[in-house]
Amino acid sequence: MPILHLRPQRLTTKIDQVAGINYSLVAPLTAMADCLDGQLKGEFYNVAQPSPAPFGPPALAFPPDHERMVYLGFSDYFFNTAGLVYQQAGVLHLTVTDDMIPKGSKFRLTTTFLGALIPQVAKMFPNMTVQLNIWASSPPHLTMLPTGLVFTPALETQAFAVLPNSSLAPLFVLHLVSCSQAWVNGDLSFLLPSHRLLLELKHSDVGPFSVSLRPLVRLQKGFPLPLPANVQLFNLVLQSHQNFLLLGADVHYS
Structure with missing residues (x-):
């Protein structure tokens, strides 16, 4: 039986010039004899123009396991509101130039390199570098399932040839x-077993050329998740469930 109830309060934190996080309690914080349960909103919002997300949070069904000191659940709603806020603010964009690519890489952002795939680029703009402007055309979407995660961003990429006077000539x-x-x-x-990329030519200033579906790519090496400073986690459990990730751990502060 619960022995303590704490009233929900509005709690927010501004994380940068664009977004903040609303982590207010959505239900009373409940202290039991052997644990403390809390449900937090977990929602990104635009600090300049706060507005409700056009989609709601999913219902979460936590497993009954309580063998670890701490359990944290992160719903896909948390990550998807972040994608929505940053995409609508217009900050999900990137400019890539050839000098940003390692010198030892076989891939080059030059008209000569692109000419192997699109011959008319090298003919119209010989021996020039290429600039790519990349931006998110819609909010990136993350889906969490018991079988893993599915991430589906949609991007627009515009390529330019950099002319000798540093002006840009649009390519496609x-x-x-x-x-x-x-x-x-x-x-x-995380282990990334598959990745699929669908390309569509929206506009070309160098004439028509074909694009196609990229084959399945398999990656065997995982990459670590970041952890807060001075925190050590033991007996880790990280599980993907329907609509949320569950992290369980024993905690030591140093």
């Missing part, structure tokens, strides 16, 4: 839809 615009699937390992890492 591509629409990219990526679908990445990830398995969650219990050691705080």
